Amino acid sequence: MNKIKVLIVARTRTNNDQMRCIGGLAWEENEAQCYSVRLMNPRDLYRGRIIRRGFKGFWDTSAPYRIGDVWELTVRELEQKIPPHVEDVIVEDAILLKKIRVSEMYDRILYMLQKSRLPILWRGDPNNLFDGKIQFNKNGKGYIDKNNVSKCSTGFWLPDKNLYKSYDSNNKLCYRYKADNNRLYYIPYVGVFSKTPPVIKEGSLIRVSLSRWHRETEMCWLMISGWFEPPHPRLSCDLYG
Known part of the structure; x- marks a missing residue:
């Protein structure tokens, strides 16, 4: 298990708009050392199929992770990640810390990306x-x-x-x-x-x-x-x- 902070930057429609794929920028100590994550729902990981064919991890449309939210998450890594989808982490616990104004998101994200450890x-x-x-x-x-x-x-x-x-x-x-x-x-x-x-x-x-x-x-x-x-x-x- 690992604790990270995550700024939610995307909610993607999937499964005929019935589910959401949620993405964020994560950091541990310093947000200037951020990296990209995809938040996986532990209740929707496999759907009865093997990982290569059925790995999902999507969220209901009511999932609380909204663009601009900053969360403290307890996450665990997958046993197996299939490139290029190396950002996947499984969410075990979540605490909402604050919300970022939409008008601040451009500058905030751009600053984080320019300092990121990943290109x-x-x-x-x-x-x-x-x-x-x-x-x-x-x-x-x-x-x-x-x-x-x-x-x-x-x-x-x-x-x-x-x-x-x-x-x-x-x-x-x-x-x-x-x-x-x-x-x-x-x-x-x-x-x-x-x-x-x-x-x-x-x-x-x-x-x-x-x-x-x-x-x-x-x-x-x-x-x-x-x-x-x-x-x-x-x-x-x-x-x-």
């Missing part, structure tokens, strides 16, 4: 994400495969261009990035923000993640789970679901 902040175009391991298919969707596994599955991105709200061929919400060579990238949005703006502006702090391994394709897909804009007087907590 989980990327800048520029989507090809720089996850150690440059991301590949893109003909539809502009990003993924990794078994031959090119990244060191982690969650992090943050400071894009050098605006991203525009769009929909893919399956009518799923994405944000579109257009590169200098006019190539288009489509990154699905899977977060819980109740309002999705037409544009995520250049320089916003975007939280990105890789899905669990897809059993049929043996790929992990690139996703956006949320973003934080530079401080602005009109930014409201109404953005969060």
Whole structure:
């Protein structure tokens, strides 16, 4: 068992919006030495399957871990972690310490990331994400495969261009990035923000993640789970679901 403090930075929709995957930035003594974690629900770990096929650990939508919360958690490590999902920790006990204002999240997270012991902040175009391991298919969707596994599955991105709200061929919400060579990238949005703006502006702090391994394709897909804009007087907590 280990005690850590965690700032909640993402709640991701999963299981047809019936469950949540919850992510945070964790530290033990000094938040400037933070690292990324994914909080696993001990009551929902296996669902009757072996770990490689059925490992879940999702939370009910009512789970108390909200974006901006700071928690003291008692956690234990998994016996086995399957890269790139090395951030998983199992939550055994939790105490809410405080809540961070939405208007403070951008500066707070950026400071922590710049001091982090792990390289989980990327800048520029989507090809720089996850150690440059991301590949893109003909539809502009990003993924990794078994031959090119990244060191982690969650992090943050400071894009050098605006991203525009769009929909893919399956009518799923994405944000579109257009590169200098006019190539288009489509990154699905899977977060819980109740309002999705037409544009995520250049320089916003975007939280990105890789899905669990897809059993049929043996790929992990690139996703956006949320973003934080530079401080602005009109930014409201109404953005969060």
